[in-house]
Amino acid sequence: MEATIKKLVTLKGEIKWYVDCGDFKQALVHTKNALALAPSCRDLQAQNVRILLHQKEFGQIADFCTAIVQKQQAIYSKPAIRGGLNTQSLMEKTVDEIKLVGIDLGLLWATSLHYQNRAEDAIRIVNALEVVAPCSSHVIRLKRQWQDMKQLKHNGNEHFKRGEYQEAVRFYSEAVQIDGQHQEYCAVIYCNRAAAQMGLERYHTAILDCNEALQRKPKYPRALLRRARCHVALKMYHEAVKDFDRYLREHPADSSSDTADDVRRERNEAKAAIAKAREEARQREAAKKRAEREQRQQRHWGQTWEDSRFYDGFRRNTSSSGTGYRYKSSGPSGRASFMAPKTQRRTHYDVLGIEKVATIDQIKKAYRKLALVYHPDKAKTSTHAELFKEMTAAYNVLSDESARSKYDRELIYNRFGNFYES
Incomplete structure (x- = not known):
């Protein structure tokens, strides 16, 4: 007997430890072992059902509770009931079953039935619990909880x-x-x-x-x-x-x-x-690629046309004049003149490919753009180097507001005559 009690105490401690660790599978195994030693222990019976409820083994809960009822009925049944007609109502039978399994196990049984959506059976057990333990706060709370759930859903x-x-x-x-x-x-x-x-x-x-x-x-x-x-x-x-x-x-x-x-x-x-x-999405992607291709083509042909126009003009002028035009110092006064005939010279505006009304920003932009192509570091031929010299000379005049003003007057009045600096 002492050995059994010691083993039972040990098993209860292990059950608690497994439950606290969340290992409900092992907790269930040890609970069954403990029930084998003390099959009528209501604490162990309730513990067994709580673990099954946590694992959602509702069918096993029903079988377990029914087995307890049948076992207790076999022990306490009266000969008159076995031999005669059973005239008990379903509610009376349920009350008797609750008396056999106890309040704690009855609450868990009712809860498992409710979780299976067997509301009528669950409510029948709760009503029987009210008869057996009318003042039980656990029974009252469970019944009120179900009523609230039903009412809130209805609302x-x-x-x-x-x-x-x-x-x-x-x-x-x-x-x-x-x-x-x-x-x-x-x-x-x-x-x-x-x-x-x-x-x-x-x-x-x-x-x-x-x-x-x-x-x-x-x-x-x-x-x-x-x-x-x-x-x-x-x-x-x-x-x-x-x-x-x-x-x-x-x-x-x-x-x-x-x-x-x-x-x-x-x-x-x-x-x-x-x-x-x-x-x-396919059409949008195709349209995007088509637009990108057209933009690349436009940039390519635009650059090709500008380079061709600039280079052809330069060749026409240099072929007839040899060196185009250049500035020549004329003593202390800093006088410069165009050395080529009037009909053979291009203006600084032509050299940079801009209009006469171009702003200083447009002048700088045009110069930078051409410099990217004809700068001596990138020049591929001697012709490109000559072009860069012309571009620089034109930029030096047009980027200076005073020099540009005098140059513009020279163009108007002298028609490519000499340009003087005062």
């Missing part, structure tokens, strides 16, 4: 039917906070709240609610369809097609229904939208 549904989506969201949000472990109930509430969010055109939020519903109830067709339609509303067509296909794959029984026909139509529309978006 949310009523507001949704009236199109009062914001109020519906508020009630659903309260409902989902009551018992987060009730997977079936929470899945329905999240799905309903997603519908209300869709009514408010909050499609991203609705998708999150659908995800919550599907996490708790993976094969939930209504949540899957609502998420697909949210994806369509957000033009997330690839995700929508995946959800539509998943619905048709997981629910083949509906393949001949009107709902399935609607789903196929919506899926085909989403696929068509994908094809259209892909074609539009």
